[in-house]
Amino acid sequence: MSSRVVNGGISFWYADDGFPEAREPLVGDASADVVIVGGGYTGLWTAYYLKKAVPFLRIMVLEQKFCGYGASGRNGGWLYNGVAGRDRYARLHGHEAAVRLQRAMNDTVDEVVRVVGEEGFDAGLHKGGVLEVARTPAQLARLRAFHEHELSYGEKDRELYGARETARRVRVAGAVGASWTPHGARVHPVRLVKGLAAAVEALGVVVHEQTPVTEIRPKHAVTPYGTVRAPYVLRCTEGFTAALKGQRRTWLPMNSSMIATEPLSEEQWAAIGWEGRQTLGDMAHAYMYAQRTADGRIALGGRGVPYRFGSRTDNDGRTQAATVEALREILVDFFPMLAGTRIEHAWSGVLGVPRDWCASVALDRSTGLGWAGGYVGSGVATANLAARTLRDLVRQDSGQGGRTELTELPWVGHKVRKWEPEPLRWLGVQGMYATYRSADRRELTSHSAESSRLARWADRVAGRH
Numbered sequence: 001m002s003s004r005v006v007n008g009g010i011s012f013w014y015a016d017d018g019f020p021e022a023r024e025p026l027v028g029d030a031s032a033d034v035v036i037v038g039g040g041y042t043g044l045w046t047a048y049y050l051k052k053a054v055p056f057l058r059i060m061v062l063e064q065k066f067c068g069y070g071a072s073g074r075n076g077g078w079l080y081n082g083v084a085g086r087d088r089y090a091r092l093h094g095h096e097a098a099v100r101l102q103r104a105m106n107d108t109v110d111e112v113v114r115v116v117g118e119e120g121f122d123a124g125l126h127k128g129g130v131l132e133v134a135r136t137p138a139q140l141a142r143l144r145a146f147h148e149h150e151l152s153y154g155e156k157d158r159e160l161y162g163a164r165e166t167a168r169r170v171r172v173a174g175a176v177g178a179s180w181t182p183h184g185a186r187v188h189p190v191r192l193v194k195g196l197a198a199a200v201e202a203l204g205v206v207v208h209e210q211t212p213v214t215e216i217r218p219k220h221a222v223t224p225y226g227t228v229r230a231p232y233v234l235r236c237t238e239g240f241t242a243a244l245k246g247q248r249r250t251w252l253p254m255n256s257s258m259i260a261t262e263p264l265s266e267e268q269w270a271a272i273g274w275e276g277r278q279t280l281g282d283m284a285h286a287y288m289y290a291q292r293t294a295d296g297r298i299a300l301g302g303r304g305v306p307y308r309f310g311s312r313t314d315n316d317g318r319t320q321a322a323t324v325e326a327l328r329e330i331l332v333d334f335f336p337m338l339a340g341t342r343i344e345h346a347w348s349g350v351l352g353v354p355r356d357w358c359a360s361v362a363l364d365r366s367t368g369l370g371w372a373g374g375y376v377g378s379g380v381a382t383a384n385l386a387a388r389t390l391r392d393l394v395r396q397d398s399g400q401g402g403r404t405e406l407t408e409l410p411w412v413g414h415k416v417r418k419w420e421p422e423p424l425r426w427l428g429v430q431g432m433y434a435t436y437r438s439a440d441r442r443e444l445t446s447h448s449a450e451s452s453r454l455a456r457w458a459d460r461v462a463g464r465h
Contacts, residue, residue: 005259005346008318011074012260012299012345013190020066020194023209029226032060032206034394037213037221038236039063040072041379042372044196045387046234048115051203053391054400059205060228062221064212064240068193071238074317074349075380076258076289076301078279079112080130080184081105083385084376085358085411086153093410095152101409102153106183108385112192113185121195124188124294131278133166133178139283140177146283147179157182170274172334184279186291187380213237215245218367232363232394235371238379239350249418251374253350257319258301259327260293262342269296271337288330298338300331317347351377360414361386363393370394374416 009015034050036043039061047059063069083105090098109127116123134143147160158181161169166178201207215222221233237244239253264272274280280290290300324346332339354360354374359382363370370393372386373379388406395401406412 005324005343007324007346008316009345009347010069010317011190011347011349012258013073013077013188015345016295017188017190017194020068020197022066023063023207025210026062026208026223026225026228030060030228031058032228032230033058034060034232034234035221035228035230036061036234036236037216038070038238038240039067039197039207039209040070040236040238041193041196041383042238042386043234043236044072044193044200045384046236046372046390047200047205047207048196048203049388049391050394051200051205053395055204060230061200061205061207062211062213062223062228063207063209066209067197067207068190070240071349071351071379072193072383073190074258074347075189075377076279076299077124077187077189077291077293077380078130078184078281078289078378079109079125079187079380080279080378081109081155081181081381082378083359083382083411084374084378085354085356085360085414088356088358089410089414097410099154100405101411102155104385104406104409105381106155108381109183109185111388112187112381112384116192116195119195119199121191121198122188123192123195125185126277126294127182127185128277128279129180129182130184130281131166131169131178131180131276132281132283133170133172133175134283135172135174135176137176142283143177143179150179150181155181155183168273169276169278170280171272172280173336180278186277186279186293188294189380192380213244216369218369230368231398232368232370234363234390234394235369236373238352238373238375241352241373251352251354252419254353254377255348255350256301256377257323257327257348258299258346259324259331259343260299260345261297261331261338262344263296264298264338264341268337268341272335288327288334290334297344298331298335300327302327302330317349319346319348323348351375351379354416355419356416358411358414358416359386360411360416361389361393362413362415363390363397365397368397 047061086098134140150158161178163176166175211223213221213223216233221228241251242248274292277292282288288302293299352373353376357376359374361372375382392404392407
């Protein structure tokens with residue numbers, strides 16, 4: 001079975017939709033009004049909204065490989081309303097401020113759907129919401145607490161299901177309950193990034209690919225081919241931030257891995273259900289995430305080798321055989337009727353993790369340097385909200401606009417300390433995920449509704465709560 005797996009090649013999404021035609025690299029020094037470093041969702045959405053708002057701006061995007069090479073072309077296709085760090089922002093700025101952030105995230109899902117429709121490209125979108133299931137007593141207790149917690153942030157349209165109601169939506173083996181929100185959609189990540197890149201170029205934004213930025217400093221983005229000078233330099237590099245000069249300990253590049261099955265038969269889908277095409281997750285500590293793809297596969301992900309020493313990133317998504325097998329075991333554990341189903345593709349990618357696990361967006365008005373990211377795996381929708389916020393911050397600073405609801409959200413301007421030097425951060429991350437996996441194993445064999453103390457200890461050590 002494993003010999004048939006296409007391993008790497010960036011992701012299944014590129015194998016499915018094809019690689020884009022390469023755009024030209026930078027060919028010498030240049031100038032712009034705004035230079036954006038990184039051609040993923042954050043950078044492209046920022047270019048899109050800025051150019052729409054201020055058409056005369058000269059905007060340039062610099063991308064080290066090609067648009068969508070990083071997490072934007074490798075993720076699980078969860079366009080949903082989760083944002084990293086909301087609870088911490090509630091503690092720092094008050095509950096109502098965090099409620100405003102959550103409302104903005106809820107609206108962001110519909111905003112992406114709106115733009116995709118307006119621009120007229122096929123992103124494989126299906127707005128079926130997000131279904132998160134519990135499969136043990138401890139997971140069920142966490143699920144109920146999670147559900148009530150989300151309601152406290154104003155999400156009144158969220159629904160809680162028992163075992164029977166969960167099975168009506170998707171028949172996950174052993175599922176005893178689920179929580180569902182309508183604020184989520186399945187998306188084909190590569191179709192979204194390709195459509196967005198084309199829309200940005202059509203507006204007149206200059207996009208240079210194959211142009212790695214090695215250093216960002218005020219009014220300068222330095223590349224091997226020349227330096228771009230601009231009043232505003234916006235860093236939108238997420239999991240690849242550590243490669244920039246002086247940024248090695250800013251955001252940790254956490255690894256996530258995925259598999260995609262062969263297309264399932266009508267009989268298999270009849271056995272599984274999943275007609276609503278919700279994105280699917282669980283309440284394990286080392287959680288999984290999945291979608292029913294537009295062409296009838298299951299794409300499923302989770303943590304493999306969580307972090308590479310020295311903040312290194314992978315080579316075009318290649319994934320260890322043990323990780324592929326572990327993800328296949330999760331698939332079969334959830335859907336035993338798929339025991340003989342082929343896994344056709346496996347890949348990995350990195351996401352950006354700040355030391356306090358909080359996504360943020362900022363513009364330093366004294367230097368013109370801005371950034372957005374640290375999404376901790378929830379970036380497909382969060383990148384859109386971050387981009388609209390960067391747009392408003394640049395407009396405010398340049399005299400093209402004033403303060404807005406977005407610039408007043410609690411994640412704006414948030415600063416966090418750097419990660420520990422090696423080998424401490426490698427030891428810490430490896431130990432944290434080993435502890436989470438051990439906690440999940442204990443809960444599977446326990447009838448207790450109490451979460452494992454191991455997981456609570458790991459959360460405290462990691463700074464997640």
